[in-house]
Amino acid sequence: MDPLSIASAFATIVGLMASFKAERKSTSDDEYKEFKSWLTEKHHNEIIHLLEQNKKTAISVKSFLSQDREVVLSKLQSLEKMLVYLSTKLEGVSEIALSLHPGSELSDQALNILRELVASGGSTFLVLEAKNRAPVLLLLDGDTRQIEYEDYRFLKDDLSILVELDLLRVDYNSSGNELYIITRNSVNYINELEK
Numbered sequence: 001m002d003p004l005s006i007a008s009a010f011a012t013i014v015g016l017m018a019s020f021k022a023e024r025k026s027t028s029d030d031e032y033k034e035f036k037s038w039l040t041e042k043h044h045n046e047i048i049h050l051l052e053q054n055k056k057t058a059i060s061v062k063s064f065l066s067q068d069r070e071v072v073l074s075k076l077q078s079l080e081k082m083l084v085y086l087s088t089k090l091e092g093v094s095e096i097a098l099s100l101h102p103g104s105e106l107s108d109q110a111l112n113i114l115r116e117l118v119a120s121g122g123s124t125f126l127v128l129e130a131k132n133r134a135p136v137l138l139l140l141d142g143d144t145r146q147i148e149y150e151d152y153r154f155l156k157d158d159l160s161i162l163v164e165l166d167l168l169r170v171d172y173n174s175s176g177n178e179l180y181i182i183t184r185n186s187v188n189y190i191n192e193l194e195k
Contacts, residue, residue: 008009009047009050012044012047013047013050013057013061014076014079016042016047016074017035017061017064017065017072017076018040018072018073019068020034020035020038020065021065021072021073021076022067022073023038024069025064025069027068027069031062031065031066032058032061032062032065032066032086035061035065036048036051037101037149043142063167077095081104082164082165082166083097084097084100084101084102084104085105085106085161086106086165086189088104088105088106089105089106089111089193090192090193106161107157107158107161109149109150109151109154109155110156110158110159110161110162111193112148112149113137113147113149113158113159113162114162114168114186114189114190115190116147116148116168117139117142117168117180117182117186118187118190120139120142120143120145120147121142121143122139122140122141122142122143122144122182123141123142123181123182124139124140124141124179124180124181124182125138125139125140125147125158125179125180126138126140126173126177126178126179127177127178127179128177129177134152134155135152135155137149137180140179152194159178159180162180162186163180165185166183166185167183167185167186167189168180168181168182168183168186169181170185
């Protein structure tokens with residue numbers, strides 16, 4: 001499958017699972033079988049065909065649907081939030097994402113922190129707190145410089161969102177200072193933005 005087909009199939013399956021779970025208040029013993037029946041009623045024959053041809057996808061969908069309705073809906077809402085945040089910086093789809101979810105934009109400051117970390121070639125930065133001064137974001141490897149940012153008031157918020165999106169991981173050193181660690185997702189995301 002080409003990337004466009006994969007993205008389309010993924011979005012369609014996730015959207016249909018969300019609709020299926022949202023419509024149904026009770027669960028059955030075989031949610032997957034019920035889902036396939038529901039797909040038939042809604043005339044989504046291409047998705048049924050995909051599930052029948054791709055056993056790995058079918059097993060994943062079956063496993064996902066077997067979870068509690070509220071858990072499934074919560075996971076789907078998290079996925080939606082992540083997609084919106086990441087899409088707001090992709091040319092061509094950012095306008096769509098922002099029109100559907102105003103205010104869910106990844107800030108320029110968060111994006112710049114990520115860009116600087118990726119460009120440094122490093123993997124980790126330390127947040128050094130100081131009295132009466134804004135924290136310093138010190139790279140511990142790579143070109144070992146400071147990561148610049150503009151607005152201290154939103155630094156914690158930006159770092160928190162980057163962690164939530166799995167673009168950074170957080171840890172602590174022996175002094176209790178926050179360490180932020182790069183992920184493959186962040187490198188891939190920045191590379192995609194730079195294309």
